[in-house]
Amino acid sequence: MTRIAMLHPGAMGAAVGAVLVAAGHEVGWLSAGRSEATIGRARTAGLIPRTDLAGIEVIVSLVPPAAAVETASDLGDFHGLYLDANAVSPARAAEVARLVRAAGATYVDGSVIGPPPTVAGTTRLFLSGAAAPDVAEVFADGILEPIVLEGEFAASAIKMSYAAMTKIGDALVIAAAELAGADGVEDALLHEWGRSQPAFTARLTRARANAAAKGWRWGDEMRQIGMSLAGAGLPAGFGDAAAKVFDRYPRPEGEIPRGTEGLGE
Amino acid sequence: MTRIAMLHPGAMGAAVGAVLVAAGHEVGWLSAGRSEATIGRARTAGLIPRTDLAGIEVIVSLVPPAAAVETASDLGDFHGLYLDANAVSPARAAEVARLVRAAGATYVDGSVIGPPPTVAGTTRLFLSGAAAPDVAEVFADGILEPIVLEGEFAASAIKMSYAAMTKIGDALVIAAAELAGADGVEDALLHEWGRSQPAFTARLTRARANAAAKGWRWGDEMRQIGMSLAGAGLPAGFGDAAAKVFDRYPRPEGEIPRGTEGLGE
Numbered sequence: 001m002t003r004i005a006m007l008h009p010g011a012m013g014a015a016v017g018a019v020l021v022a023a024g025h026e027v028g029w030l031s032a033g034r035s036e037a038t039i040g041r042a043r044t045a046g047l048i049p050r051t052d053l054a055g056i057e058v059i060v061s062l063v064p065p066a067a068a069v070e071t072a073s074d075l076g077d078f079h080g081l082y083l084d085a086n087a088v089s090p091a092r093a094a095e096v097a098r099l100v101r102a103a104g105a106t107y108v109d110g111s112v113i114g115p116p117p118t119v120a121g122t123t124r125l126f127l128s129g130a131a132a133p134d135v136a137e138v139f140a141d142g143i144l145e146p147i148v149l150e151g152e153f154a155a156s157a158i159k160m161s162y163a164a165m166t167k168i169g170d171a172l173v174i175a176a177a178e179l180a181g182a183d184g185v186e187d188a189l190l191h192e193w194g195r196s197q198p199a200f201t202a203r204l205t206r207a208r209a210n211a212a213a214k215g216w217r218w219g220d221e222m223r224q225i226g227m228s229l230a231g232a233g234l235p236a237g238f239g240d241a242a243a244k245v246f247d248r249y250p251r252p253e254g255e256i257p258r259g260t261e262g263l264g265e
Numbered sequence: 266m267t268r269i270a271m272l273h274p275g276a277m278g279a280a281v282g283a284v285l286v287a288a289g290h291e292v293g294w295l296s297a298g299r300s301e302a303t304i305g306r307a308r309t310a311g312l313i314p315r316t317d318l319a320g321i322e323v324i325v326s327l328v329p330p331a332a333a334v335e336t337a338s339d340l341g342d343f344h345g346l347y348l349d350a351n352a353v354s355p356a357r358a359a360e361v362a363r364l365v366r367a368a369g370a371t372y373v374d375g376s377v378i379g380p381p382p383t384v385a386g387t388t389r390l391f392l393s394g395a396a397a398p399d400v401a402e403v404f405a406d407g408i409l410e411p412i413v414l415e416g417e418f419a420a421s422a423i424k425m426s427y428a429a430m431t432k433i434g435d436a437l438v439i440a441a442a443e444l445a446g447a448d449g450v451e452d453a454l455l456h457e458w459g460r461s462q463p464a465f466t467a468r469l470t471r472a473r474a475n476a477a478a479k480g481w482r483w484g485d486e487m488r489q490i491g492m493s494l495a496g497a498g499l500p501a502g503f504g505d506a507a508a509k510v511f512d513r514y515p516r517p518e519g520e521i522p523r524g525t526e527g528l529g530e
Contacts, residue, residue, distance in 0.1 A: 113461070114461065124457065126453070147453070150449065151448060151450065154448060154449060154450050154453070157444070157447075157449075157450050158445060158448075158450040158453050158454055158457065161441045161442070161444040161445035161448075161454050162441075162454060162458075164440065164444060165438060165441045165465050166462070168441075169437060172429065172434060172437060172503055173430055175429065175494060175499050175500065176426045176427075176430045176433075178497065179422070179429060179493060179494055179497050179499055180422065180426035182422075182496075182497035182499075183355060183419060183423075183426075183497070184415065184416045184419060184422075185414060185416065185422050185426065188391070188412070188414050188423050189423055189426050189427060192389065192423065192427060196378070196379065197427075197430065197431070199464065225444075228444060229440060229444055231447075232443065232444050232447035233447070234447075234509075234510075235440065235505070235506035235507075235509040237502030237503065237506030238437055238507075240502050241502030241503045241506070242500075242503075244499075244502070245500065
C-alpha cells in the first residue's frame with residue numbers, strides 16, 4: 001500500500017485515482033478551494049480529501065498543460081516521487097523536473113495515452129527517467145498499463161508525437177472541410193471522399209464530435225506539440241494551426257472552466 | 266473532334282492528353298525548348314508537336330502551381346477556351362483568369378483529383394465557371410470523369426481542400442514519426458499505433474513512399490493550400506508546415522527539375 005496524492009483530479013485524474021484505489025493504495029487529494037464538480041468526481045473515485053501532503057509517498061500531477069509548471073511550483077517541501085503525467089513538451093517537462101527537484105523530490109516523467117481508464121486495455125501510462133520503475137510498480141496491479149521508456153523525457157515525447165496525429169489530425173480534417181465549406185464545395189468534397197477516401201469522412205465525423213466536446217481545452221496541448229516540433233527542428237506550424245482551430249470551440253455548458261483540473265485524454 | 270493544346274505535358278498532362286486523343290480529339294503541344302523526357306512522354310501519349318496555337322480551340326494548362334500564372338501570361342492572342350487545371354488557390358486561379366481574359370480567351374477553372382488516368386474510375390476532372398459545361402463536353406467520352414461544380418473557382422477550391430487531407434496529412438504523419446524519432450521513441454510510438462491506431466502505421470508507410478517520390482515538388486502546392494486556408498479565415502500554418510516537410514526531400518535521380526512541366530497528382 002502506497003500513500004498517493006492526485007493533483008488536481010479532473011476526469012482523467014479521478015479515473016487514474018480510482019485505478020490506484022482499486023489496486024489497494026490510499027489516494028488523497030487537496031480539496032481546498034476546488035469546484036463542486038471536482039469534489040463530486042473525487043468522491044466517486046474514492047479519493048480522500050486532504051489539507052496537506054503529510055505522509056504522502058507519491059504525487060501524481062494530472063492537470064492541463066498550462067497548469068503543469070504552476071502545480072509543481074506549489075510543492076513546498078516534498079521528498080517522495082513526483083509523477084508529472086501531463087501532456088507537455090519535453091522542454092516544459094524539464095522545467096517541471098527542475099522545480100520538483102528543487103523541492104527535494106524525485107521527478108518521474110509520465111504521460112497518459114487513451115481515454116480515462118475504466119476497463120483494462122484502453123489506456124497506457126508511459127513513464128521515463130531513473131525512478132520510472134518505482135512508479136510502474138505502484139500501477140502494476142491496475143487497469144492502467146504502465147510502460148517504461150528509455151530517455152529522461154521520453155514519456156512526454158511520445159505523448160506529443162501521438163497527439164500530433166490524433167488531435168492535430170482532427171484539427172486538419174475540420175479545417176479541410178471548412179475550407180471546402182467557405183468556397184461552397186463541402187458537399188462535393190464529401191462526395192469525392194466517399195468515392196476515393198472513405199476514411200476521411202468517418203474521421204471528420206469523429207473529429208467534429210471530439211472538438212465540440214473537448215476542443216475548448218486542447219489549444220494549450222497543441223501549442224506544446226508545436227514547441228516540441230520546433231525543438232526537434234520540425235515545423236511548429238502544425239501545432240499552432242491546430243491550436244487556432246480548437247481555440248474557436250466554446251466550452252460546453254456544464255464543463256468546468258480552464259483551471260488546474262486535468263480533464264484528460 | 267476538337268483541336269486541343271496541352272501546356273506543358275508532364276506525367277499528368279501526358280496522361281490527360283492521351284485520354285483526349287483516345288476520345289477522338291487532335292491534341293497538340295508546344296515542344297520548343299522542352300526536355301527529352303517531356304518530348305518522349307508527349308510522343309507516347311500521341312500528342313502532336315506544334316510551334317504555335319494556330320487553329321487551337323481549347324488550351325489545357327497542367328503545370329506546377331508555381332508556373333500557372335507564367336503559363337497564362339505567355340498566351341498572346343487566343344480566343345478559345347482556356348482550362349487551368351492546376352493545383353492552385355482560388356486566389357491564384359483568379360489571377361490566371363484575369364490574364365486569360367485579357368488575351369481574349371474564355372477561362373475555365375479546373376483541377377484533377379486522383380492519379381494520372383490510365384483506367385476509368387480513378388480520377389476526376391473538376392470544372393467550374395460559366396463555360397465549364399463546354400469543357401466537360403470535350404472530356405465526355407474519356408476515362409477522366411468531368412464533374413462540373415457551381416462557383417467560379419470551385420474546382421480550384423475542392424482541389425485545395427482535398428489535398429489538405431491527403432498531402433498535408435502525409436506531411437503530418439511524417440512529422441509525428443520524426444518528432445518521436447528525435448526523442449528516441451519512434452519504436453514505442455509505432456508499437457502504440459499498432460495497438461490503438463493501426464491506420465496511422467499504414468499511413469506512415471504510404472506517406473514516406475509518396476514523399477520520397479514526389480515530396481520535392483509538393484512544396485508550392487502546400488503553400489497554395491496555406492494561402493487558401495488564410496483566405497477562408499483558417500490557419501495557413503497547416504500548409505506552410507507541410508511545405509517545410511516536403512521541401513526537405515531531394516529530387517529523385519532521373520526526375521526532371523522543377524520547371525513548367527506538370528507532373529500531376
